[in-house]
Amino acid sequence: MQTPRPSPSAINKARAEHREATKGSWNKGRWMLLLLAFVCAAPVIASYLMYYVFKPAGGTTSYxxxxxxxxxxxxxxxxxxxxxxxxxxxxxxxxxxxxxxxxxxxxxxxxxxxxxxxxxxxxxxxxxxxxxxxxxxxxxxxxxxxxxxxxxxxxxxxxxxxxxxxxxxxxxxxxxxxxxxxxxxxxxxxxxxxxxxxxxxxxxxxxxxxxxxxxxxx
Incomplete structure (x- = not known):
């Protein structure tokens, strides 16, 4: 018995759902990579902020x-x-x-x-x-x-x-x-x-x- 072929609309719907799923996974992976990069860079960013941006005016808290x-x-x-x-x-x-x-x-x-x-x-x-x-x-x-x-x-x-x-x-x-x-x-x-x-x-x-x-x- 020949298996009925899906209709063109069903094929298009399946393709669209696949694209959405793939897009969602890619976006999630991208955000995870960005988060990981931020966590790794945070100590360096904090150190630069501490003594290049938030320096105490007039050296009031440093000897x-x-x-x-x-x-x-x-x-x-x-x-x-x-x-x-x-x-x-x-x-x-x-x-x-x-x-x-x-x-x-x-x-x-x-x-x-x-x-x-x-x-x-x-x-x-x-x-x-x-x-x-x-x-x-x-x-x-x-x-x-x-x-x-x-x-x-x-x-x-x-x-x-x-x-x-x-x-x-x-x-x-x-x-x-x-x-x-x-x-x-x-x-x-x-x-x-x-x-x-x-x-x-x-x-x-x-x-x-x-x-x-x-x-x-x-």
Whole structure:
């Protein structure tokens, strides 16, 4: 017995229903992909909003002075590493950087800043691997062995840099000089904060802890 063929109207109706079902499934899949992309990007979006959009006016809730406008690491700022090899300072992007500047003859104020930076980093616990301390040395004289032992690589980088080039990048306050400060640079290479002369390390720790908490970059 021959099976009756469906009428043209029934075929068209079935095709229309199939198209609607397919369209609905495609739309649902597209929205799921968009939702997944948003969830993945949310931490990065939140971090940018926190310290590029919702910065507290006048730095009222941060200890360090917020640097505005942004001052990215100059692309032509070259330094020499611990082996004397040239490298751009931008090679350190991808980590949070605490930066201090001083001659290689590191006296008590310099040693104190290095100690504060080491302690602040250590107190970040599991997050400390996201932070690198950088001592920009303004000459290539030998560094005391005690300093080298106390602040080893890769936690602390001791890099030789031209003081004039560094001065153009790092701003100072009216009553201070370049060697008085600790600076904070974000993983994108943007200078974020300048901490005051004779800083309170507990307050530096607080600023850094908040940034590491809100940001997933670096």
């Amino acid at each position: 360090g002075a917020l640097i505005e406008p942004q001052r990215p690491i100059p692309g032509d700022l070259m330094v020499r590493d611990e082996k004397g090899e040239p490298m751009p300072l931008t090679a350190l992007r991808g980590k949070w950087l605490m930066v201090t500047v001083n001659g290689s003859d590191c006296g008590e104020p310099c040693a104190t800043r290095l100690y504060f930076m080491r302690q602040v980093r250590a107190l970040q616990a599991a997050e400390r691997e996201r932070v690198v301390n950088v001592w920009l040395r303004t000459d290539d004289k030998p560094v005391d062995d005690k300093i080298k032992t106390a602040y080893p690589q890769p936690d602390t980088r001791m890099l030789v840099a031209d003081q004039g080039a560094v001065s153009k990048w790092l701003p100072i306050s009216d009553d201070s000089q370049l060697t008085d400060h600790i600076f904070l640079v974000d993983p994108n290479g943007n200078l974020m904060e300048r901490f005051p002369k004779n800083p309170d390390p507990a307050k530096i720790k607080g600023d850094l802890a908040k940034l590491l908490k809100w940001s997933r970059i670096g």
